[in-house]
Amino acid sequence: MAQHSHQHASAAAVVDHRARVRAMLEPLLRRQPETVSLTDALGRGLAEDVQAPLSLPPFANSQMDGFAVRSADLADGGAELEVAAPIPAGAMPARLLAGTAAPIMTGAVLPEGADAVVPIERATPDSFPAPGSAVTVRLPATPVGMYVRHAGSDIPEGATGLVSGTFLGARQLGLLAALGIPSVPVHRRVRVLLVTTGDEVVAPGDILPPGKIYDANATLLAAAMREAGLDVLSTGISSDNPEHLAHLLRSHQDDVDLVVTTGGVSKGAYEVVRQALADEPVEFLHVAMQPGGPQGVGTVYGLPFLGFPGNPVSCLISFEMLLRPVLADLFGSPQPRTSLRATLSEDLVSPDAKHQIRRGILSSDGTIALEGGQESHLVSALARSNALVHIPVGTAVLRRGEEVEVWML
Missing domain, CATH: 2.170.190.11 (Molybdopterin biosynthesis moea protein, domain 3.)
Known part of the structure; x- marks a missing residue:
């Protein structure tokens, strides 16, 4: 059976931090929608309710x-x-x-x-x-x-066919086409400045000096963001020079809607993001989540800012837990992750004061096998996984055969 205890008060709850991210991005809803053709609307979020201009079917x-x-x-x-x-x-x-x-x-x-x-x-x-x-x-x-x-047995004229915030997939676009609607108002894409930091990382394809590692974050996070419908401006790798990072962020302040960095948000001696943004209204805190505990949130040169940790799995989990759901909720895109209940194929332990997110492989029989350990550097395990496994705060042990929530990737 699951063992439970209380969350430590020193860390922010995931749901509370996500609500803070939502409040920070909510003003973007005031932007004027853009009207696009049905072909270009695939994967976008509907910005206004759509009423049926005719009945479906239009005749018996x-x-x-x-x-x-x-x-x-x-x-x-x-x-x-x-x-x-x-x-x-x-x-x-x-x-x-x-x-x-x-x-x-x-x-x-x-x-x-x-x-x-x-x-x-x-x-x-x-x-x-x-x-x-x-x-x-x-x-x-x-x-x-x-x-x-009968006429109108599918939808009568004047009825609401789709509500604002609907994710526009093939099924929704099929309805719009059947109603004779050639174009729809959609939310403008959120344009993100993505900056990865660290003197210890080099770009894939470059020579790898001793003590260095290849940068996975820029590719991993940019791909995840583009899959989610974001317009990503990726700057590549920024050095651990605070003045260089601050200049980089200032130079793009008129080009984007949101700034996301990876790395440099912990409490170490050389945390470049914390140093570069020391004079900006940014809070660096710990969220009761593993991986992805260290986080930054606030505004940078007037733009919403999120600082994700630097380990690859941590930065992706941060996106999946804190940003992606907010984008789906506010703008209708991306489509929310499918949430299922699955049966554990093995025992697991979890830090009871944190919401732990493990990677796993969901099989057709409804069982979930954990892939890799708890560490946040295991990118090969992440690549093999098809689901995120949620172990909520207050759960220290789960036994084989117990149910867990999983999000399909």
Whole structure:
């Protein structure tokens, strides 16, 4: 069974820190939306409610290939009816006369006078006659409304089709197209200045001197941000010179909506982000989260600022836990992570004062296997994982077979 205890008061709760990030970005909602074509709207967040300009379907139509009939003509157990002119999809049919049945195609307009459709396989004979031939067909009793799609049965004219903040995927764009809407207002993309820091890192492809490591953060975080619909301005690696970093941030203050840095936010002696922003209204604190505890938040030269820790897994978890959900909530993009319940395939331990996020592989049988350990440098384990495993504050031990929340990656 899970073991529980109380959160330490010295660290900020994840939910509280996320709320602070939300409040900091909320003013961006006041920006004027942009109107884009349906093709360009894929993956964007809808900025205004959309009302249906017409009903779907716009007219009563047949759900089946069959015969349009007056149900009253078949009330006494069925009848033999004269076959009227066929009704193809897209045509406007003549009124259906009493005692007749009109061959009708799926989606074709139900003629005036008809109130039901008999599927072709229930007719005798069970095939359509040649056009123009004078024949009759035997049809069974059929209730009113059978196999009829009524006008507005999907959505009536004037009803709200999509609400503001909806993520526009294929299904939503299909509805807009069906309503005849060619373009929609969407929230403007949030433009992010991404700065990775550290004298110890070099860009992939460069010669790797002794004591140095390749920078994974710029690629990892920029890719995650672009997947989430952000417009990313990546500066590459900034040195551990505070004046250089401050100049870099000032030089882009008119180009972006948000500044995100990685590294330099802990309590060490050479934390460049803390040093460069010493005169800015930025708070450096610890969030009760593992990995990703050290965080920076505030404003830099008038821009919202988030300082993520420098270990690769920590910076990605920071994005997934603190920024990505806020973007989905405020702007409708990206789509929220799918949250599931899964069964642990092994025991685990967790620091009970922190919300721990482990990486795992969810199998088709609903079990989750942890991938890698708790350390924040295990990028190969992160690459193999397909889910984030949540162990909430107050949980010290979970046993194999117990359920956990997972977010699908």
